[in-house]
Amino acid sequence: MALVPFEWKDKPALIEHLFPVQKLSAESYKEQMANTGKALTALGSYWKGRKPLILSKACILGALLPATEDRLQDLEIFELLMGMDSDSMQKRLEEKLPASKRDTVGELLVLPYNEQVKAAKRPDEIGDSLSIHIWTKVNQYLGTSAASFPELIEQIGTARYGRRPKVADVFCGSGQIPFEAARLGCDVYASDLNPIACMLTWGGYNIVGASEEKRIKIDNDQEHLARKVRKELEELGVDSDGNGWTAKAYLYCNEVVCPESGWKVPLLPTKVISQDYMAVAELIPLPDEKRYKIDIRFVNSEEDIKNAKVGTVQGADLVHSPDGANIYRVSLKSIRGDYKDSRDTKNKLRLWSKTDFIPLPGDIYQERLYCVQWQNKIDGKNQVQIRPVTPGDEEREQKVINYVREHLEEWQDKGYIPDMVIEKGYNTDQPIRERGWTHWHHLFNPRQLMVNGLINKYCDAYLAPNFAQLLNYNSRLCVWHSAKGQGAGSISNVFYNQALNTLYNYGCRSLELALKKMADPIKNEPLTNTVLFRSEAHPAQELEVENDIYVTDPPYGDAVKYEEITEFFIAWLRKNPPKEFAHWTWDSRRSLAIKGEDEGFRQGMVAAYRKMAQKMPDNGIQILMFTHQSGTIWADMANIIWASGLQVTAAWYVVTETDSALRQGANVKGTIILVLRKRHQELETFRDDLGWEIEDAVKEQVESLIGLDTRVRAQGSEGLYTDADLQMAGYAAALKVLTAYSRIDGKQMVIEAEAPRQKGKKTFVDDLIDFSVQTAVQFLVPVGFEKAEWQKLQPVERFYLKMVEMEHQGVKTLDNYQNFAKAFKVRYFEQLLSDSSKANFVRLKLSTEFKSTLMNENAEIGRTPLRALLYSLFELSKEVEVDDVLLHLMENCPNYLNNKALLAKMADYLAEKREGILGTKASNPNVEASCARILAESIRNQRL
Incomplete structure (x- = not known):
């Protein structure tokens, strides 16, 4: 029997009761590691805050699917739809492995799930063929009749909302969530304050998701643009040497006058041009002119390359020697004329004007072309030459300067090149301070202005994302890479990190290399369904359209300042945007951006989430993703949720970081997913009653997940949850109880939540969150301890023992240690970690690593029974x-007799959890396990 409209109107959503976070973490990590292999990255690699598409899919399906009494069946259907079942995994492995190795699939299928994922293709790489086997079982369970995701979404959306579901993301960023929603078959509303975000989101649907016929037209338009630009520049002849060689890349450097010698010196951090070609720059002194000629020399040994890596910029100094005997070393700060003005450091750099695009003769930093890379096809083979600059090159360079000078005013008026002032800010102060650049076009040299401007002149909406990518790869901020494996050299992007880093030398693309970047391939995943898709530019709080499901990844405390850095692109598009984007406001609107800090963050978020709550049906659902680093983030989120008229119904934690992020150490984190509903009732309670209610809710939630985990393991599958996941579930249960109430202890929680924070003072909400988190954490008592015993321990002892259990489960990333340290209120947890710990492989110190350290009262763990026990093990x-060990234990352990039984229990616990874990000769957990077993028995048998 087919589903009828609103049949599931009041059914709880699957994501409110279960979410296989361990498998989703493995899948999300796999996708994040794909880098350029991801569907949308090629549209705008400069946008770094991308959540995995598979996580968006999981959230949307989890919000639509119903939770039933049969959780195992619910889980099976969800995994079928996600391509995470065993049959799908077999197909994914077979697709990835070469034919000669497909007989090993059976061996791979018995490995842990994350190992299977590593060896397999991602579900989205295979397409519809992956889901052919699922529909009979899915339809039978759900009462649907679907043969594709769009059909399924239409039917289950109708059962819940009476129509195809409308999914919205009002912080759409690079468009990950809207694209996945459209791919599934939802109607989509996407908005962002930032027009570059809107362009990327529009591009996801209209370019990546375009039909094959449309993509052919886009490719033809790209070729048409290239022909037009080439035609305009042919007569100038600025990219050809006249002998059949065409320029590929140009190398530029700054020059300064050394105040001690009076010589003009090129600023070269390295003199290596190409390690692969063994090409280096050689500085030849011209004493009569007090400057250096730059020649290109091809060397024969790695020793020559090593020597050439030492350039004229050494650390913060300019270093040169005109005669090979006298070495001049001058601070670049002194050349720049740095000085203190009040509290700020300033310098004597001239601030450039709107009409400037090259340095004026008296400027401190001059600029020169010092090398050209040429290409030619000879006998059908591509040939490359690296040459020093010739008089002919200088003539062509002057032609470019003259061309830009003639067209500058006209092109700025028409919007082909920027005339926009660089507004001061956290990121944008850098080019102003370090080079005196005051307008965005100053970040581009004459050749780049000419090429980028002509391309912009002929660009339409479908080519605009490629044009933005070209800007990212063709500016004065583009590093020239000369290392091995780079051929004759390569030019990197401006936003290899999220800053505007000025350079002393840089690479510049020729016209052909620029057009090649414009033609970089973009994935094509046609969206054949007829969904409605809108991309709009406005603040989140100005939303005027009702939607059923909101999935958002808002700015937060450590967010990238996109409102600043995207002005780099906005400056080029704002005066002459393609007609499809003309109705957007082409400005970063910094003052309206929700910034991830201080009071403005909370107020902006409350306004946004309150508006979303108003613009969704009573059975609507919101899924809020955030990456948490700040210790106050739970209180901030509770404030925002309370004040927005929402309540938490679930929380999950998914690892979404890549190895590059893991290497950053303290920045390691995953994504917390909060599930929110409207708060329909005006309930009142008192704090004294909350403790029991929170404890009951935490107990019910954790026991439910443990029960499901146990049943899954009983079927021979891997477990679904670790203690970190159960901790997150406990937080959610506590927040669910808290945010259900409108009044607590007679206080209106909306008013309390909106009250400004006072620095250094805890609010009523902060106290409630602390109380709730502690209640949730205290329930997670390790097996082997009674609750009363567990609560008797100091927080630092509970933290150490809990993390011993986590390590036994194989959890080893820093974020888990950070999360539990915050929960247990352990301030100096780093003292307990091994010195050899890395962000993606963290572990506690063993007793042999503590030795006799941290025994005193000043240490957080000092003078605790656990510390005394660890010393005994050592x-x-x-x-x-x-x-003698027992005698020392009695001396070191406070109140030994009362703690004797607990000490034996802790020793038993360490013996169990340390056994079987790999270690080194110097720090072997198995040795510690053996010692702990001996000590436990000795404590129990001790006669006093």
Whole structure:
């Protein structure tokens, strides 16, 4: 029997009761590691805050699917739809493996799930063929009749909302969430304050998702643009040497006058041009002119390359020697004329004007072309030459300067090149301070202005994302890479990190290399369904369209300042945007951006989420993703949720970071997913009653997940949840209880939530969150301890023992240690970690690593029974007699007799959890396990 409209109107959503976060973490990590292999990255690699598409898919399906009494069946259907079932995994492995190795698929299928994922293709790489086998079982369970995701979404959306579901993201960023929603078959509303975000989101649907016929037209338009630009520049002849060689890349550097010698010196951090071609720059002194000629020399040895890596910029100094005997070393700060004005450091750089595009003769930093890379096809083979600059090159360079000078005013008026002032800011101060550049076009040299401007002149909406990518790869901020494996050299992007880094030397693309970048391939995943898709530019709080499901990844405390750095692109598009984007406001609107800090963050978020709550039906659902680093983030989120008229119904934690992020150490984190509903009732309670209610809710939530995990393991599958996941579920249960109430202790929670924070003072909400988190954490008592015993321990002891259990489960990333340290209120948890710990492989110190450190009262763990126990284990490992060890334990452990039984229990616990874990000769967990077993028995048998 077919589903009828609103049949599921009041059914809870699957994501409110279960979410296989361990498998989703493995899948999300796999997608993040794909880098340029991801569907939307090629549209705008400069946008770094991308959540995995598979996570968006999971959230949307989880919000639409119903939760039933049969959780195992619910889980099976969800995994079928996600391509995470065993049959789908077999197909994914077979697709990835070469034919000669497909007989090993069976061996791979018995490996842990994350290992299977590593060896397999991603579900989205295979397409519809992956889901052919699922529909019979899915339809039978759900009562649907679908043969594709759009059909399924239409039917289950109708059952819940009476229509195809409308999914919205009002912080759409690079468009990950809207694209996945459209790919599934939802109607989509996407908005962002930033027009570059809107362009990328529009491009996801209209370019990546374009039909094959449309993509052919886009390719033809690209070729047409290239022909037009080439035609305009042919007569100038500025990219050809006249002998059949065409320029590929140009190398430029700054020059300064050394105040001690009076010589004009090129600023070269390295003199290596190309390690692969063994090409280096050679500085030849011209004493009569007090400057250096730059020649190109081809060397024969790695020693020559090593020597050439030392350039004229060494650290913060200019270093040169005109005669090979006298070495001049001058601070670049002194050349720049740095000085203190009040609290700020300033310098004597001239601030450039709107009409400037090259340095004036008296400027401190001059600029020169010092090398050209040429290309030619000879006998059908591509040939490359690296040459020093010739008089002919200088003539062509002057032609370019003259051309830009003649067209500058006209092109700025028409919007082909920028005339926009660089507004001061956290990121944008850098080019002003370091080079005196005051307008965005100053970040581009004459050749780049000419090429980028002509391309912009002929660009339409479908080519605009490629044009933005070209800007990212063709500016004065583009690093020239000369290392091995780069051929004759390569030019990197401006936003290899999220800053505007000025350079002393840089690479510049020729016209042909620029057009090649414009033609970089973009994935094509045609969206054949007839969904409605809108991309609009406005602040989140100005939303005027009702939607059923909101999935958002808003700015937060450590957010990238996109409102500043995207002005780099906005400056080029704002005066002459393609007609499809003309109705957007082409300005970063910094003052309206929700910034991830201080009071403005909370107020902006409250306004946005309150408006979303108003613009969704009573059974609507919101899924809020955020990356948490700040210790106050839970209180901030509770404030925002309360004040917005929402309540938490679930929370999950998914690892979404890549190795590059993991290498940053303290920045390691995943994504917290909060599930929110409207708060329909005006309920009141008192704090004294909350403790029991929170404890009951936490107990019910955690026991439910443990029960499901146990049943899954009983079927021979991997477990679904670790203690970190259960901790997050406990937080959610606590927040669910809290945010259900409108009044607590007679206080209106909306008013309390909106009250400004006072620095250094805890609010009523902060206290409630602390209380709730502690209640949730205290429930997670490790097996082997009674609740009363567990609560008797100091927070630092509970943290250490809990993380011992986590390590036993195989959890090893820094974010888990950070999360539990915050939960247990352990301030100096780093003291307990091994010195060899890395962000993606963290572990606690063993007793042999503590030795006798941290025994005093000043240490957080000092003078605790656990610290005394660890010292005893160290002594046993050094073969100290057991009687002497027990004597020292009695001396070191406060209140020994009352703690004797607990000490034996902790020793048993360490023996169990340390056994079987790999270690080194110097720090072996198995040795510690053996010592702990001996100590536990000795404590129990001790006669006093």
